[in-house]
Amino acid sequence: MGAVKAEARTLTDLTSFVQHNAGGSARFEVQVKGARCAGCIAKIESGVKAIPGVTEVRLNLSTGKLHVAWHGASVAPRAILERVRDLGYEAQPFDAGETLNESEREGRFLLRCLALAGFGTVFVMGLTDGIWYGGIDLSPALRQAFFWLAAAVAIPATLYAGRPFFLSAARALSRRTTNMDVTIGAALILALGLSLYETVVGAEQTYFDAAIMLAFLLLIGRYLDYRLRDKAQGAARHLLAMQSQLARRVRADGAVETVAARDIAPGDRLLLASGDRVPVTARLEEGATEADVSLVTGESLPAEITAGMKLEAGTVIVGQGVTLLALARADQSLVADLARLLEAGRQRRSLYVRLADRAAKLYVPGIIILAMVVFAGWMAAGADFAHATTYAIAVLIITCPCALGLAVPAVQVVATGRLFARGLLVKSGDALERLAEIDTVIFDKTGTLTRGSLTLNNREALPPGVLERAARLARASQHPLARALTAEAGMGPVAVGVREVTGAGLEVEEGGSLRRLGSAAWCGAAGGSGSELWYREGNAEPVHFDFRDGLRPDAPAMIAALRARGLRIEMLTGDNEGTAAAIAAEAGVDAWHARVGPAEKVARLEGLRAEGCKVLMVGDGLNDAAAMALAHVSIAPGNAAEVSQLASDMVLRSEQLIGVAEAYEVARKARRLVLENFALATLYNLVAIPLAATGLILPVIAAATMASSSLLVSLNSLRLARP
Amino acid sequence: MMNGIALIIACALAVGLGALLILFWAIESGQYDDLEGDAMRILIEDSSDRDAKK
Numbered sequence: 001m002g003a004v005k006a007e008a009r010t011l012t013d014l015t016s017f018v019q020h021n022a023g024g025s026a027r028f029e030v031q032v033k034g035a036r037c038a039g040c041i042a043k044i045e046s047g048v049k050a051i052p053g054v055t056e057v058r059l060n061l062s063t064g065k066l067h068v069a070w071h072g073a074s075v076a077p078r079a080i081l082e083r084v085r086d087l088g089y090e091a092q093p094f095d096a097g098e099t100l101n102e103s104e105r106e107g108r109f110l111l112r113c114l115a116l117a118g119f120g121t122v123f124v125m126g127l128t129d130g131i132w133y134g135g136i137d138l139s140p141a142l143r144q145a146f147f148w149l150a151a152a153v154a155i156p157a158t159l160y161a162g163r164p165f166f167l168s169a170a171r172a173l174s175r176r177t178t179n180m181d182v183t184i185g186a187a188l189i190l191a192l193g194l195s196l197y198e199t200v201v202g203a204e205q206t207y208f209d210a211a212i213m214l215a216f217l218l219l220i221g222r223y224l225d226y227r228l229r230d231k232a233q234g235a236a237r238h239l240l241a242m243q244s245q246l247a248r249r250v251r252a253d254g255a256v257e258t259v260a261a262r263d264i265a266p267g268d269r270l271l272l273a274s275g276d277r278v279p280v281t282a283r284l285e286e287g288a289t290e291a292d293v294s295l296v297t298g299e300s301l302p303a304e305i306t307a308g309m310k311l312e313a314g315t316v317i318v319g320q321g322v323t324l325l326a327l328a329r330a331d332q333s334l335v336a337d338l339a340r341l342l343e344a345g346r347q348r349r350s351l352y353v354r355l356a357d358r359a360a361k362l363y364v365p366g367i368i369i370l371a372m373v374v375f376a377g378w379m380a381a382g383a384d385f386a387h388a389t390t391y392a393i394a395v396l397i398i399t400c401p402c403a404l405g406l407a408v409p410a411v412q413v414v415a416t417g418r419l420f421a422r423g424l425l426v427k428s429g430d431a432l433e434r435l436a437e438i439d440t441v442i443f444d445k446t447g448t449l450t451r452g453s454l455t456l457n458n459r460e461a462l463p464p465g466v467l468e469r470a471a472r473l474a475r476a477s478q479h480p481l482a483r484a485l486t487a488e489a490g491m492g493p494v495a496v497g498v499r500e501v502t503g504a505g506l507e508v509e510e511g512g513s514l515r516r517l518g519s520a521a522w523c524g525a526a527g528g529s530g531s532e533l534w535y536r537e538g539n540a541e542p543v544h545f546d547f548r549d550g551l552r553p554d555a556p557a558m559i560a561a562l563r564a565r566g567l568r569i570e571m572l573t574g575d576n577e578g579t580a581a582a583i584a585a586e587a588g589v590d591a592w593h594a595r596v597g598p599a600e601k602v603a604r605l606e607g608l609r610a611e612g613c614k615v616l617m618v619g620d621g622l623n624d625a626a627a628m629a630l631a632h633v634s635i636a637p638g639n640a641a642e643v644s645q646l647a648s649d650m651v652l653r654s655e656q657l658i659g660v661a662e663a664y665e666v667a668r669k670a671r672r673l674v675l676e677n678f679a680l681a682t683l684y685n686l687v688a689i690p691l692a693a694t695g696l697i698l699p700v701i702a703a704a705t706m707a708s709s710s711l712l713v714s715l716n717s718l719r720l721a722r723p
Numbered sequence: 724m725m726n727g728i729a730l731i732i733a734c735a736l737a738v739g740l741g742a743l744l745i746l747f748w749a750i751e752s753g754q755y756d757d758l759e760g761d762a763m764r765i766l767i768e769d770s771s772d773r774d775a776k777k
Contacts, residue, residue, distance in 0.1 A: 037763060038763040038764065038765075038766035038767050041760060041763055041764060041767060042767045059760065060756065060757040060760055061757055061759045061760030061763055062756070062757045062758065062759045062760060063757070104753075104756055107755070107756070108750050108751065108755070108756075111750050111755055112747055112750055115743060115746050115747070115750075116743065119739050119740075119742070119743050122739070123735065123736065123739055126735070127732070149732065153736075
């Protein structure tokens with residue numbers, strides 16, 4: 001997370017995101033969200049390329065990073081951002097700084113190690129294994145020359161390619177713990193050392209091929225694991241980009257300047273237009289507007305904001321533009337609090353011990369004891385020291401957890417790949433392991449079980465043509481109800497000269513009469529409250545539009561699937577009892593709590609944890625983020641707030657909830673396959689260890705069994721790809 | 724015969740190391756940084772992708 005530190009440097013405007021190189025060329029990185037296909041690449045690259053002066057555009061689809069370069073100072077970074085946004089993608093300036101290559105470097109390093117180990121394996125096996133297969137009778141001198149040649153390739157190659165294991169083992173040892181890499185590192189070094197000794201004394205067998213092949217097979221697992229993590233980090237990169245949000249500040253002399261959100265100081269006056277997100281906690285000084293507070297409270301209707309009211313960071317202005325007085329710095333605002341909370345959750349989760357490490361805890365001491373027993377046994381049986389050592393080392397090499405190193409990453413790569421194809425992004429491998437352990441599922445209501453957007457409930461009851469005429473007004477507004485109406489009516493023309501009165505509605509003079517769309521009072525109707533709009537033409541009878549937040553169509557099927565697995569299901573919502581009961585009944589949830597604020601959600605999660613329950617939390621709003629960070633594992637729908645998507649372990653990319661049930665199924669299957677793989681690896685050891693301990697095993701058998709057990713484990717993992 | 728073997732081994736080593744060096748160069752020049760994007764780019768059907776690759 002060196003990126004966070006890099007961000008600490010003060011940025012006053014967008015130009016500080018631009019990196020200038022010698023020779024007058026400039027680079028600018030943009031984090032693009034939403035690009036997924038060839039069409040996106042072509043659209044974005046050709047769109048940005050069309051900006052005069054831009055010489056180079058390249059979108060990396062894996063990381064979502066858009067790289068733009070130009071010569072001279074002719075291109076405004078803002079123009080690039082706006083072009084990408086105009087094309088329909090979210091874009092944030094990305095502080096390339098030091099973060100740029102951290103993950104890329106790791107990937108390239110692993111790939112180089114893998115390539116070198118692969119080459120070394122083939123070459124060394126070609127040299128040494130031919131001897132054991134027989135066919136040609138080599139003179140001892142020539143055999144020794146072959147071994148020296150093998151040593152010359154295998155030793156440097158293994159030492160280079162084994163660095164990921166050596167470094168990890170050294171880190172573990174310096175913390176006075178052990179992990180699988182300690183055994184791997186020891187086995188690699190001992191195998192090379194023993195083989196070198198055998199070569200010097202002119203023995204008939206060496207383990208050079210086993211050592212380099214071990215590194216090769218394990219690196220495959222390591223590279224798969226990296227690819228998985230790299231995908232997950234894409235989401236984190238987006239948060240970093242988000243923190244470089246921009247705001248417009250009014251200077252003392254009245255001029256407006258663009259500043260980074262983190263440079264806002266309490267007392268600054270900020271200018272926000274309709275559609276802008278409030279960057280820090282702020283107060284409305286004068287005037288009135290409406291704001292979408294759904295990210296903060298989960299309430300889907302916009303709140304009226306009058307002078308003197310406080311707005312939390314993350315609120316979106318949907319009424320007319322206003323000037324706000326900043327009350328706090330960005331790092332003291334709600335979003336920053338949540339970010340800290342998320343960090344705490346992440347740290348707690350990092351304490352989770354992955355299956356492979358749990359296996360290593362038993363395995364590592366086990367085989368070291370075994371090797372010592374073998375050594376002691378041979379010494380007791382009267383063997384000389386050199387032979388006893390050789391057999392003990394042979395045990396270490398043969399038991400080295402080759403299949404174990406592949407067992408988990410192979411399954412997880414197949415599982416996440418399968419889920420990805422079904423629209424579910426899994427952010428880490430251990431998230432799948434944790435998902436397989438759950439016994440309770442908690443759902444948020446608004447935006448999770450429901451769509452989170454309002455749909456028209458009484459479309460059939462409307463007089464013909466009214467919807468289209470009302471939509472002509474609605475299209476002029478950003479108000480959520482107006483947008484919901486627009487969505488129902490579809491594309492169409494906008495009325496000219498629409499006036500918007502905050503807190504009341506819209507009006508326009510058209511067709512010789514005054515047409516109004518808005519609240520009941522605005523249209524002179526006796527209405528209730530909540531999700532409704534009224535439309536009136538001149539003196540005609542007002543027409544009623546009734547909106548509600550409908551259940552996602554596949555929610556009941558998803559709940560039923562989870563219930564069939566014996567999971568306890570609960571719904572928590574900030575909404576009132578009436579709505580909660582109706583939605584719960586429709587979805588098939590019988591345990592629910594209404595009027596639950598963010599703090600109570602956290603309390604409920606903590607209560608369940610104290611009971612020993614392992615909870616899956618599915619939620620979307622900022623108000624769920626804290627509870628999600630606390631849950632054993634969490635899933636966010638694709639329309640969730642960025643913070644919730646970051647807090648969660650998995651993100652649904654589609655509108656469909658059924659992915660939750662599918663993820664659980666796949667996670668359980670993955671767990672079963674991992675355990676099967678462990679069993680296969682153990683079986684291999686049961687056969688190989690007695691042979692090694694008694695000195696019967698030949699290096700060629702060691703190599704063959706090692707490769708075949710790894711192959712077996714990989715093939716077994718692939719079974720998960722089948723539906 | 725032994726001379727032949729020595730020659731073959733030397734050739735194998737040289738070819739292998741050469742291929743390895745080419746692969747290292749490809750990795751360093753970023754050709755493995757965006758496997759998903761490259762898989763998609765094959766579907767883009769105009770000349771602009773040739774320009775973008777510069």
